[in-house]
Amino acid sequence: MRTWRGLVGLTAFFAFWQGLTMVGIIDPFMMPSPISVIEALWEMALDGSLWINLGASLQRVLVGYAAACVVGVSLGLLCGWWRVVADFVRPVVDALRPIPPLAWIPITILWFGIGDMASYFLVFLGAVFPTFIATYTAVRGLDRNQMNAALCLGAGPRLLFADVLIPASLPIILPGLRIALGIGWACVVTAELIAAQSGLGYLIQQSRMLFQIQNVVAGMVAIGLVGLLMSLLLERLERRVNAWAPSERA
Structure with missing residues (x-):
């Protein structure tokens, strides 16, 4: 039912958009x-430009996002578990986090x-901070009774970390990773508008310079659809991993 409601919502949005253009409210x-946008997407798909630029964007976001996950999760775990480490790292993170990735271009x-x-670097900057915050918050908010119970049952440091800390933190870490991926996707497109020779952002910029407005909007639609697909895939993975956790099904 949720999937059908989502499809109905998207269909209604595009029908409303089409109606506004047909009656002349929108130029x-x-x-x-x-x-017109679908026709432009079809033409770019046929000549291969859509797939080439989409592949370039996906490669960049995946590399930068993977690096952000490794660094953000590792630092989050360290800072959440050892307060001394957090005292050194948190001020640096809190100082750099408010700087938008656009300012780094x-x-x-x-x-x-x-x-x-x-x-890669701009995607990393956009994704690493939400990843770190989600991981740090998850570890700091962990119920200490769970840790004490595991210690009483004879769990060592490795077992405590792998079987208690990580599983208990995933319900907060995974949504943070999903948010970070969305930010990273937005950052890679922004970077390609200025600092790249390929990608969906570069495609939009070139189409703008040639006054191919239908291609500009087609590139924007492709960005939105790919971002939606990546979010849905991560959400499905999150539900599988956190199947034991309570969630809202309605």
């Missing part, structure tokens, strides 16, 4: 109709030039 040149270009490394 079809400045905002092409959904039918000029210095990123100076460091890495225009290419994949700049995009």
